[in-house]
Amino acid sequence: xxxxxxxxxPLFILIGLHAESMTGTTIGHYSKPGAPIDMTYLSNSTDDNxxxxxxxxxxxxxxxxxxxxxxxxxxxxxxxTPLSPIExxxxxxxxxxxxxxxxxxxxxxxxDGLYYIRLLTKIDKxxxxxxxxxxxxxxxxERKKLKRNSLMMKSHLGENISISKAIxxxxxxxxx
Amino acid sequence: MIFRKxxxxxxxxxxxxxxxxxxxxxxxxxxxxxxKNSGSSSFLDYSDITQETxxxxxxxxxxxxxxxxxxxxxxxxxxxxxxxxxxNSDIKIRVYAKMEKPNRWNIKVIDNSNSDALYGMxxxxxxxxFSNSVRNLTAPASNKTSPPFxxxxxxxxxMNKIYAVDSTVNFPALKVNWSVNNINTGTYYDGLDNxxxxxxxxxxxxxxxxxxxxxxxxxxxxxxxxxxxNIGGAHGSNEHVDIRVAFGEGFGxxxxxxxxxxxxxxDTFGNNGWNMNIEQAVHETPGWFSExxxxxxxxxxxxxxxxxxxxxxxxxxxxxxxLIHGQRNSQAFTSxxxxxxxxxxxxxxxxxxxDDITANEDIAxxxxxxxxxxxxxxxxxxxxxxxQLSVNKSLGNICTYNYYGVYNKLANHKYVRFTxxxxxxxxxxxxxxxxxxxxxxxxxxxxxxxxxxxxxESGKAGIEQTNLALTSGDYLLDIYDSSSIDKACFTVxxxxxxxxxxxxxxxxxxxxxxxxxxxxxxxxxxxxxxGFTLPNNIFLATLILLAILFIPLFFIRKELKI
Numbered sequence: 001x002x003x004x005x006x007x008x009x010p011l012f013i014l015i016g017l018h019a020e021s022m023t024g025t026t027i028g029h030y031s032k033p034g035a036p037i038d039m040t041y042l043s044n045s046t047d048d049n050x051x052x053x054x055x056x057x058x059x060x061x062x063x064x065x066x067x068x069x070x071x072x073x074x075x076x077x078x079x080x081t082p083l084s085p086i087e088x089x090x091x092x093x094x095x096x097x098x099x100x101x102x103x104x105x106x107x108x109x110x111x112d113g114l115y116y117i118r119l120l121t122k123i124d125k126x127x128x129x130x131x132x133x134x135x136x137x138x139x140x141x142e143r144k145k146l147k148r149n150s151l152m153m154k155s156h157l158g159e160n161i162s163i164s165k166a167i168x169x170x171x172x173x174x175x176x
Numbered sequence: 177m178i179f180r181k182x183x184x185x186x187x188x189x190x191x192x193x194x195x196x197x198x199x200x201x202x203x204x205x206x207x208x209x210x211x212k213n214s215g216s217s218s219f220l221d222y223s224d225i226t227q228e229t230x231x232x233x234x235x236x237x238x239x240x241x242x243x244x245x246x247x248x249x250x251x252x253x254x255x256x257x258x259x260x261x262x263x264n265s266d267i268k269i270r271v272y273a274k275m276e277k278p279n280r281w282n283i284k285v286i287d288n289s290n291s292d293a294l295y296g297m298x299x300x301x302x303x304x305x306f307s308n309s310v311r312n313l314t315a316p317a318s319n320k321t322s323p324p325f326x327x328x329x330x331x332x333x334x335m336n337k338i339y340a341v342d343s344t345v346n347f348p349a350l351k352v353n354w355s356v357n358n359i360n361t362g363t364y365y366d367g368l369d370n371x372x373x374x375x376x377x378x379x380x381x382x383x384x385x386x387x388x389x390x391x392x393x394x395x396x397x398x399x400x401x402x403x404x405x406n407i408g409g410a411h412g413s414n415e416h417v418d419i420r421v422a423f424g425e426g427f428g429x430x431x432x433x434x435x436x437x438x439x440x441x442x443d444t445f446g447n448n449g450w451n452m453n454i455e456q457a458v459h460e461t462p463g464w465f466s467e468x469x470x471x472x473x474x475x476x477x478x479x480x481x482x483x484x485x486x487x488x489x490x491x492x493x494x495x496x497x498x499l500i501h502g503q504r505n506s507q508a509f510t511s512x513x514x515x516x517x518x519x520x521x522x523x524x525x526x527x528x529x530x531d532d533i534t535a536n537e538d539i540a541x542x543x544x545x546x547x548x549x550x551x552x553x554x555x556x557x558x559x560x561x562x563x564q565l566s567v568n569k570s571l572g573n574i575c576t577y578n579y580y581g582v583y584n585k586l587a588n589h590k591y592v593r594f595t596x597x598x599x600x601x602x603x604x605x606x607x608x609x610x611x612x613x614x615x616x617x618x619x620x621x622x623x624x625x626x627x628x629x630x631x632x633e634s635g636k637a638g639i640e641q642t643n644l645a646l647t648s649g650d651y652l653l654d655i656y657d658s659s660s661i662d663k664a665c666f667t668v669x670x671x672x673x674x675x676x677x678x679x680x681x682x683x684x685x686x687x688x689x690x691x692x693x694x695x696x697x698x699x700x701x702x703x704x705x706x707g708f709t710l711p712n713n714i715f716l717a718t719l720i721l722l723a724i725l726f727i728p729l730f731f732i733r734k735e736l737k738i
Contacts, residue, residue: 030409032443033467135360135380167313
């Protein structure tokens with residue numbers, strides 16, 4: 001066995017073990033006004049059956065308010081299927097003792113792509129309520145970007161431009 | 177054949193026709209989808225779409241070889257004229273989501289998910305003929321052509337507000353990153369030359385939320401023309417936040433209402449959304465720590481609607497002048513204290529009316545940039561905000577709390593002021609003094625001119641320290657606990673310690689039955705970014721395990737004849 005193989009093997013093992021695992025957080029990031037809620041997520045592939053990938057998704061919501069009611073609406077992309085029935089509308093009573101509000105689910109996706117679990121959160125303190133939206137990405141195989149109805153091309157200066165069709169009217173000005 | 181004079185005349189006439197330039201003019205519009213507001217809810221109403229003019233955008237005439245034939249910009253009414261179009265040529269009109277004028281502005285809307293491509297729209301190729309023509313172009317909402325132009329128009333409004341009070345201003349280059357693929361990017365200004373806007377068409381998209389676009393542009397304005405010490409993070413209008421966050425976010429909200437002359441701020445998420453009235457929202461938790469209070473104060477200073485305690489109509493110019501002069505050069509962190517102090521200095525005749533407006537938000541008369549003499553209507557330990565430290569002394573009982581939350585909330589940070597009288601190298605140390613769970617951190621600023629001082633601090637558990645060459649002047653230390661425990665107390669010292677000052681006791685007369693527990697649970701974790709990130713600690717554990725297995729093999733490979 002060559003030295004190169006000896007060194008590279010663990011690296012490949014690591015890559016294989018942790019493909020399609022994603023994590024992220026909104027904590028500490030600049031954000032626009034809204035409900036004072038942060039989200040941290042972890043999605044892990046648990047089944048390497050290429051015809052139907054299964055993902056464990058662990059979502060943790062935190063809030064800086066000490067009291068109130070947090071409402072969460074969950075929506076899944078069409079091709080994401082929950083493996084067991086999930087509640088699409090959740091309610092948490094916020095208290096100083098409980099700092100984290102977890103949401104755990106398992107989903108599967110039949111084909112490659114980038115899918116999202118969307119959360120629309122609201123904290124109702126009885127004096128008006130604000131919303132904040134989150135999206136948890138589930139990457140299955142190759143990412144496919146959403147497209148606008150536009151063409152990618154180069155400008156006369158060689159810069160990248162994304163051009164769409166305008167609605168146009170043309171009128172000839174009659175010479176007097 | 178005899179070449180007669182009239183043959184020459186016909187030849188010259190036909191030649192002149194082909195060389196004569198003609199004019200193509202027109203108006204550029206975009207479709208704006210409006211929000212429907214009902215109570216505190218808002219949503220995009222695709223049955224309420226209006227055509228708006230695209231002002232000051234770049235317009236090009238392009239031939240079939242993709243060569244530029246002529247270019248211009250629309251005016252403030254969305255009209256353009258291209259005067260150098262060759263007759264009898266196939267030309268199409270192209271409009272970019274870009275405003276470009278030397279020494280004035282350079283703003284473009286790009287697709288950050290696709291090679292940062294500049295957005296634009298094309299008309300069709302059409303022969304220019306021999307007469308002038310009018311070509312009107314409209315960016316429709318239905319195929320997502322209009323969003324970049326809607327975004328640009330909101331920014332145009334904001335810049336125009338500035339121009340109305342200062343015609344000399346030159347806006348630094350700015351890129352607005354928007355895409356239908358911006359699904360979990362967040363909406364924010366990056367502190368440099370980018371604004372990022374969400375474009376999730378099935379969830380949160382901000383292209384038509386003009387108050388949000390202007391709010392983010394407000395951060396860009398503060399960075400380039402005023403000063404923003406805002407430390408960012410999630411925030412809500414009824415929270416107790418760090419005074420820098422309160423002002424920075426309150427200013428952005430107020431600016432959106434000032435620019436549009438519409439105090440209704442809204443954020444749509446497709447069929448959902450919310451709104452707040454900048455001016456008339458219920459005073460939930462008023463005070464100097466509240467972005468809602470800051471936005472109401474700023475809007476009341478500006479508007480001509482005298483309501484309640486607001487009998488002042490300063491307009492925008494005094495606010496703008498304070499931002500670019502007094503606030504920009506303040507020796508304290510930017511907050512309502514620094515802003516109001518400088519506003520009152522520059523507008524002495526309006527002092528009592530300014531005090532009335534701040535008093536309406538439960539803010540006692542502001543006397544200086546440090547906000548001293550605050551009435552204690554906040555949680556124990558939140559005051560004082562600033563503490564004075566002498567060189568060669570140490571100061572005990574500088575405590576941070578997470579009662580109001582973590583990272584950017586009131587009392588997460590404490591500020592220590594000190595003065596250096598002699599250029600020299602000074603040790604700076606922040607050391608935990610209660611328990612062993614906190615992780616002290618500090619950031620150092622010199623205050624005149626106000627700038628971050630690089631510290632290269634190092635530390636072992638419970639101590640953060642550095643040795644720095646400091647020049648004479650005033651400084652500010654921003655101290656915080658990155659472990660975000662409930663209560664973290666520190667002893668702070670500058671220079672060689674000759675005595676200890678424990679007079680900054682953190683007990684005050686405020687009693688609170690919801691006293692902090694001593695749990696060490698940290699919900700704040702400034703670790704990874706949302707999106708495609710590296711795997712978590714399982715990765716590290718696996719790496720260590722494999723290293724234990726394979727590193728010895730590496731060293732004995734010769735014996736094994738590998």
